[in-house]
Amino acid sequence: MNQRLKHLFHSKVIIRAFLESILKLNPKLLIKNPVLFVLGTASFIICLLIVFPVYFHTEDQITYNINVFFVLLFTILFANFAEALAEGRGRVHADSLIKTRKELKAKRLSNDGSITVVAGSELRIGDRVLVEMGDLIPGDGRIIEGIAAIDESSVNGESALVIREANSKNSSVIGGTFVASDWIQVEITVNPGHTFLDRMVQMVESATRQKSPNEIALTTLLAVLTLIFLIVVITLYPLAEFVGIHLEISSLVVLLVCLIPTTIGGLLSAIGISGIDRVTRINVLAKSGKAVETAGDINTVILDKTGTITFGNRMAAAFYPVKGVSPEQLVDAAVLASLFDETPEGRSIIELGKRHHNISDLKAYQGEVISFTAEERMSGLNLNGSFFRKGAVSAICSYITVRGGHIPEELGERSDYIARKGGTPLAVSKDNHILGIIYLKDTIKPGIRERLSYLHQMGIRTIMCTGDNPLTAATIAHEVGIDAYYAESKPEDKLQLVRAEQSEGKLVAMTGDGVNDAPALAQADVGIAMNSGTSVAKEAANMVDLDSDPMKILDVISIGKQLLITRGAVTTFSIANDFSKYFAILPAMFEASMPQLQIFNIMQLQSPTTAVLSALIFNAVIIPLLIPVALRGVTYKPMSANQLLSRNLAIYGVGGLILPFLGIKIIDTLLNILN
Incomplete structure (x- = not known):
């Protein structure tokens, strides 16, 4: 058995x-x-x-x-x-979850590294806890250091251990689960009353x-x-x-x-x-049984490219300066524009720049940081009267055009070359001049084509939404077998896409994790938010994936x-x-x-x-046999x-x-x- x-x-x-x-x-x-x-x-x-x-x-x-x-x-x-x-x-x-919730103890870490044992109910968002072999994880969170085998059978009934580690998509952990080996440091991401255990008990x-x-x-x-x-x-x-x-x-x-x-x-x-x-x-928390059954009638699935179809850890692979610009000038500008960019892409640009060019001490640079936004699709730094920017090619071109700058003729050709290779081109500018292109290389997840084919066999249409340029989107879509794609998408575009599909009488499912995904997640018939995402996205969706795996939507359907x-x-x-x-x-x-x-x-x-009795008895017995x-x-x-x-x-x-x-x-x- x-x-x-x-x-x-x-x-x-x-x-x-x-x-x-x-x-x-x-x-x-x-x-x-x-x-x-x-x-x-x-x-x-x-x-x-x-x-x-x-x-x-x-x-x-x-x-x-x-x-x-x-x-x-x-x-x-x-x-x-x-x-x-x-x-x-x-x-x-639920009874076992309630018992676990009452008994949870936490080894809370202070800034000086000391450990204080407290009740799990005292933990708040941002607290760091040490969980060693044999301990129960005291609250929902993400691993910030270490790797461990975790027994999640108290949650999902599966006896097989799962590996959770820091700095990966498998970094999310659930309160009440058991650390079977090694040790981990966990940052609490949910306040008491809103954890997985609490949601399960309430449901x-x-x-x-x-x-x-x-x-x-x-x-x-x-x-x-x-x-x-x-x-x-x-x-x-x-x-x-x-x-x-x-x-x-x-x-x-x-x-x-x-x-x-x-x-x-x-x-x-x-x-x-x-x-x-x-x-x-x-490991998917459904807020109602209606959402689960609706998933069975889905006609259209909207997927993001980065992190869903590709691994999402886009890394800088090469610099391509335009005519009249030296490689050193492009690298310097790209590094300065990425100086305060804490994303993996930003860090990779700095690391690649260090390998290609002798860059001075970056800590000496201080200026006005321009953070990335989904609307502007660029980021950078204002330093000593100069304006360094990097971002989507179309966004940088619009930025330079408004400032009265010139768009190099070969920019489009080099951008298209990178896009055809399935990469993402980022344009780099200084003041009102475009200096060149950064080639961000991404990798398609193995087996994704087969999984999307599985959806097609169900008669489900797949649509990819991405902020990348049309050529990159077309290349990726063709390679994995996506039915349709929408490039350079903004948050409002995703919402309009969901509504457009629904206006044709279709039921729509989508995944998301950011604030910009929340409107579309709320509008979709089945919205699955990633546990690693924002609280706004999780509140808007009618399901939350505790493993933060965007392709879990296949299993739900x-x-x-x-x-x-x-x-x-x-x-x-x-x-x-x-x-x-x-x-x-x-x-x-x-x-x-x-x-x-x-x-x-x-x-x-x-x-x-x-x-008569035989027919009646059979009528009664067949019910428990089919349970x-x-x-x-x-x-x-x-x-x-x-x-x-x-x-x-x-x-x-x-x-x-x-x-x-x-x-x-x-x-x-x-x-x-x-x-």
């Missing part, structure tokens, strides 16, 4: 789910699910037949009615158990779960089907009496129960609840589609089951009055009583909608037709042996 199956059937989960399933027999709770409410009403009617047999002339059927009552009762309990099991898993998880303990549009639509369909079958069964009794056929009330109740889609009705809530649990296990397919598969199986059960119940109901209907008794069931499928989900493979439909019909449609024949026959045989 694998780790997830053990987690699914943990003794604490089972016990709590069993108790919850009894409490859920409350009619006020049952009425929220039309199928279960009808089951409850049917059980109550059978109970009346047992308690008042004289009034209903059922004195000779008490034993039979008692059997029917208990089977119906267990059917409701099994259906409630499925939902309670899904909820219970989260609650047991699990919330009173209600928001239903998705698909779930609401399916619930409505089940209610309509239930009403139709209820009318059919109610009118069947007077029609039968009119033609001289007497039907027992208990048999009509059993017919109704087997007609209505009890299987999907009992498992519907469990399938929806399990979606949040599954994304949690890939797969889980969303798996949820939808699971619901469709169980629905198909449930309807197919109902068809098969007719061959057991109808011949049994009309055997005395219409012997010719025995031709439909193709299962050769022993008696009308065992036939693992509902909670773990049907295996999803990317394919077209027609292929998915054919696959579901072949497996769950045909299987749903055949299995009841076998199951009912086996139960009928066992009942006759016991009798």
